[in-house]
Amino acid sequence: SMTGYIVLAVIYGGLSASFISITPLVLTNIFGTQAVTTAMGIMNMWCAIGVLIGNPSQGAIYQKFDRPHNSFMAMSIWGFTGLLLAACSYLLLKAIIIRNSPHQHLWSKL
Numbered sequence: 001s002m003t004g005y006i007v008l009a010v011i012y013g014g015l016s017a018s019f020i021s022i023t024p025l026v027l028t029n030i031f032g033t034q035a036v037t038t039a040m041g042i043m044n045m046w047c048a049i050g051v052l053i054g055n056p057s058q059g060a061i062y063q064k065f066d067r068p069h070n071s072f073m074a075m076s077i078w079g080f081t082g083l084l085l086a087a088c089s090y091l092l093l094k095a096i097i098i099r100n101s102p103h104q105h106l107w108s109k110l
Helices: 002-031 036-069 073-100
Strands: none
């Protein structure tokens, strides 16, 4: 049904502005004011690579699996898999940072 996709679009639209507006603040806190432009450039480069790979792959998945059934299930699974891999890599990196930290307080590093 389209209701789920409309709800997802509304939630994404409401939350995506905060992602765009808070990124420079977070990068400034992490890298400092002198390196924030370089950090933003590198971050945007990786985002661009994801967009360049994601859109054609989703189109191919839609053509092969979803179009004959008039659904978006395979594309939804592909998107969920990407988000799950991103979350797992984030948690793995945070665990590495916490383990290598001299102060191993779990909640202060999350």
